[in-house]
Amino acid sequence: MTTDSLLAAQARPAERLPLGLAWLALGAFAIGTESFMIAGLLPVLAADLQVSATHAGQLVLLFALSYAIGSPVMAALCARFGRRPLLIASLAAFSGLTLAASMSQGFAQLALARVALGLVAGVFLPTASAVAASMVSPTLRGRAMAIVTGGGTVAVALGVPLGAWIAGWGGWRTAYLLIAAVAALATWGLAVGLPRGPVSTPAAVRTPAWLVVREPGVLPALLTTLLWATGGFSFYTYIALFLSGTLGFGAEGVSAVFFAIGVAAAAGTAAGGWATDRFGADRMAQGFALMLVVILGGLSFSAQMLPRGLALPFIVGLSALWGFAGWGFGPAQAVRLIRLAPDRAPMTLSLNASAVYLGIAAGSALGGAVIDLIGVSALGWVGAACQLAGLGLMLRPTTKAEAALFSGNAAEPALPGRRHCPR
Numbered sequence: 575m576t577t578d579s580l581l582a583a584q585a586r587p588a589e590r591l592p593l594g595l596a597w598l599a600l601g602a603f604a605i606g607t608e609s610f611m612i613a614g615l616l617p618v619l620a621a622d623l624q625v626s627a628t629h630a631g632q633l634v635l636l637f638a639l640s641y642a643i644g645s646p647v648m649a650a651l652c653a654r655f656g657r658r659p660l661l662i663a664s665l666a667a668f669s670g671l672t673l674a675a676s677m678s679q680g681f682a683q684l685a686l687a688r689v690a691l692g693l694v695a696g697v698f699l700p701t702a703s704a705v706a707a708s709m710v711s712p713t714l715r716g717r718a719m720a721i722v723t724g725g726g727t728v729a730v731a732l733g734v735p736l737g738a739w740i741a742g743w744g745g746w747r748t749a750y751l752l753i754a755a756v757a758a759l760a761t762w763g764l765a766v767g768l769p770r771g772p773v774s775t776p777a778a779v780r781t782p783a784w785l786v787v788r789e790p791g792v793l794p795a796l797l798t799t800l801l802w803a804t805g806g807f808s809f810y811t812y813i814a815l816f817l818s819g820t821l822g823f824g825a826e827g828v829s830a831v832f833f834a835i836g837v838a839a840a841a842g843t844a845a846g847g848w849a850t851d852r853f854g855a856d857r858m859a860q861g862f863a864l865m866l867v868v869i870l871g872g873l874s875f876s877a878q879m880l881p882r883g884l885a886l887p888f889i890v891g892l893s894a895l896w897g898f899a900g901w902g903f904g905p906a907q908a909v910r911l912i913r914l915a916p917d918r919a920p921m922t923l924s925l926n927a928s929a930v931y932l933g934i935a936a937g938s939a940l941g942g943a944v945i946d947l948i949g950v951s952a953l954g955w956v957g958a959a960c961q962l963a964g965l966g967l968m969l970r971p972t973t974k975a976e977a978a979l980f981s982g983n984a985a986e987p988a989l990p991g992r993r994h995c996p997r
Contacts (some may be wrong), residue, residue: 589760592709595718598702599725601665603758605695606729608672609637609749611737612688614885615746622746623681630681633688640692641933649924654938657705660766664698669757676750684962699726700923702724707912709769712931713851715912720847720905728840756965792922796929798964802863803933805960806900809953811825811934813893819950820877835897845911855909859984862903863965867958869896874954891981 612619612633620630652660668691675687708717741749809816817823817831848856869892876888911922937960944956 586735587765592769594709594764595706595721597760597767598699599728600758600763600855601661601698601757602666602702602722602725603733604665604672604730604753604760605699606726607733607737607756607918608753609695610669610729611733611741611749611753612637614828615737615741615749618741619684623678623684625681631876633685636685637688637692637695638931638935640689641696642928642935644693645696645700645923645924645931647927649700649921652697658764658768658770659700661698661701661705661768662761663766664694664701665757665761667694668698669754669761672750672754672757676747676754679732681904696924700927703908703923704912706767707909716850716855716905716909717847719908720850720898723901723904723908724840724843725848780901789915792911792925794923794967795907795911795914795972798859798863798967799926799929800933800936801960801967802866802900802903802907802965803930804937804940805866805870805957805964806896807934807937808944808960809873809896809937809957810900811938812945812950812953815945815950816873816877816953817889817893821882821889831893831897832846834890834894838894838897840900841902842900842902843905845898847868847905847922849902850906850909855906855913859903859906859910860965860968862899862906863961863968865899866896866903866961867965870954870957870961871894872954874952874958877951878955 619633620626623630655663671687671691671694675684675691678684678687703719706722707715710718723859737753739748740752812827815834817828821827823831846858846862873889873891873896876892878887878911880888908923908926911926915922918987937957939955940956
């Protein structure tokens with residue numbers, strides 16, 4: 575680099591992350607709190623709605639399926655709308671539906687509200703990630719997406735236990751009212767704080783999902799996401815049973831581990847975003863996947879091979895590390911998908927979100943089968959096997975089409991409408 579070019583580079587101000595990302599993160603926090611908090615409210619909901627706890631548990635499945643199936647469908651239906659008004663409208667709808675859910679007088683009404691909430695969440699979250707990536711240069715894309723996904727991570731760490739505490743104090747309806755208020759605040763923030771941009775939603779975004787899946791490398795990447803979520807949630811769904819069955823933990827011990835996982839997940843999201851920008855999406859996704867293989871395998875090894883007193887610090891520590899690596903994988907994987915189809919980021923991210931929620935459902939079913947057939951201490955081995963399969967997909971030889979896609983591009987490709995919010 576010449577002296578003049580070096581001086582010119584030094585004269586350019588460092589790019590800053592836009593404030594609009596904070597409002598996107600707050601919206602993700604509201605959605606994440608509602609979607610995860612419901613699991614902790616099932617006993618209270620069941621008693622209030624006069625249904626069994628098992629029947630009330632269908633509320634979790636309904637949201638997951640609605641999100642998984644509806645997200646790519648809604649992305650295609652809403653492709654003709656600008657991203658900025660779509661974000662504002664979907665989050666406003668989420669706030670209104672949460673308010674309606676708080677007034678449900680029966681199980682059927684609440685179930686219908688959760689289906690609708692899953693649909694609008696499936697519109698907001700992938701669109702928010704795509705907009706976050708388009709608001710910054712490629713060198714900051716991982717950190718921008720980590721901020722948005724970090725809103726959901728903070729919801730797990732703080733919003734979920736806080737919502738459970740509020741529900742214990744004022745009932746589950748009070749918790750829903752507060753979530754509606756947070757979503758309404760985030761909607762206002764997006765309306766006044768999200769920049770308007772001159773770029774319209776590109777026509778490529780309107781491509782049907784099945785054509786997007788045929789893009790080079792997209793299907794293997796989505797299968798990787800599915801395996802990541804399946805392996806992770808085969809353990810996480812039953813972590814309370816794992817801790818009680820292997821260490822004899824009660825409710826207080828389990829809550830402490832949940833909090834540790836949430837804090838570690840928040841740190842992992844931030845670290846994953848920074849490391850993706852610094853070292854590259856492929857390298858970090860593979861690194862986190864390898865960590866998850868070791869961590870999940872280590873959990874079952876500690877439970878089955880070590881005496882309880884020695885296993886305790888290993889299991890607690892590895893559980894927290896699972897939160898760090900599991901959530902650190904997310905930003906890197908999202909950037910990988912955006913890179914594969916930059917002009918179709920909303921659809922690819924919608925499909926990625928669908929793969930996550932399908933993985934959550936599959937992981938829950940797989941984990942339950944493992945407990946019935948082998949025992950709770952074997953959950954880690956199964957989770958590690960899923961992560962290893964996902965790592966194998968990432969390490970597979972690159973096809974000619976994928977190589978041609980990135981030939982001559984050392985840096986990540988820019989998205990349409992960079993530094994602006996497409997409308």
